[in-house]
Amino acid sequence: MNSSTVNCEALAKRLTQSGLRPTVQREVVYKAILEKRNHPSTDEIFARVREQMPTISLATVYNCLETLVQCGLIKQVNFERAPTRYCPNLYEHAHFHDDATGEVHDIAVPAEMMDRLRALLPPGYKAANIELSFRGGVMHTRN
Amino acid sequence: MNSSTVNCEALAKRLTQSGLRPTVQREVVYKAILEKRNHPSTDEIFARVREQMPTISLATVYNCLETLVQCGLIKQVNFERAPTRYCPNLYEHAHFHDDATGEVHDIAVPAEMMDRLRALLPPGYKAANIELSFRGGVMHTRN
DNA sequence: AATTCTATTTGGAATAGTTCCAATTCCTAC
């Protein structure tokens, strides 16, 4: 049993728990995101998915992505108004957008820091979601 | 001399400093954002601006907004892929999007917290920009 | 003051990402 089997069982479980069907399209889309965790855009996911299933439609990919997000299996990542990207990392984390390469890197954020951020809110404000993102460059140092 | 005169002198100064012309369109757009600081979208700004200058075009509003952002006089605010909003608050701050009303509120963020956030980045990562945004609801407590 | 040169504005067309829709296909339960 490899890890993708495990992930797909988890996927099927989550979907059925939510009263949704574990279809092969959803599975293929999910695997495409897991396959290379570089925050792919919908187009990129569509391309990956078509290798496995050339007949899948773009609309379906959009549908599946929405479903997966709703089930909490993946997260949406937005920078400004650039095309939406997706991320299977479910731990609380931030994103760093490298201006030079266009790549996005996950940044670990301790739970304690999240609490500090939440504490910035005025009384009564309840955040369902906190998004933290950086944009900039990476200096390459010789060693 | 009222505050809007002051602001517009500041605007003119900034523009000429950057080698740009202080045109009446830029002034009107800037004033529209200052007028009611509720993070208006481009459409909203366009509507406000047309009251003063019914002949202005939407393209010009887009152009002016871009110019003002580049001059550092206003900031862009993005939530997911919703229409871009604009904000004249130049202090470092976060945004809270109220899901119920759609309103956006500024959240003060101490400089010290910004430093903590920056410290989350791996060595070599230099953030030109940090964006922190909350999404959620506001509980109304009786008093 | 006229001329030139460049920045800016303008309206409309084009683009891009996404959503919508109606028709078909696929499961699941009976």
Next chain:
DNA sequence: GTAGGAATTGGAACTATTCCAAATAGAATT
């Protein structure tokens, strides 16, 4: 096997934004 609901599909529609080429305005130079 059939019925009913869920999911997929292709294409049209939508929307925010950008692009473009022509017109205008302003500053600088003569």
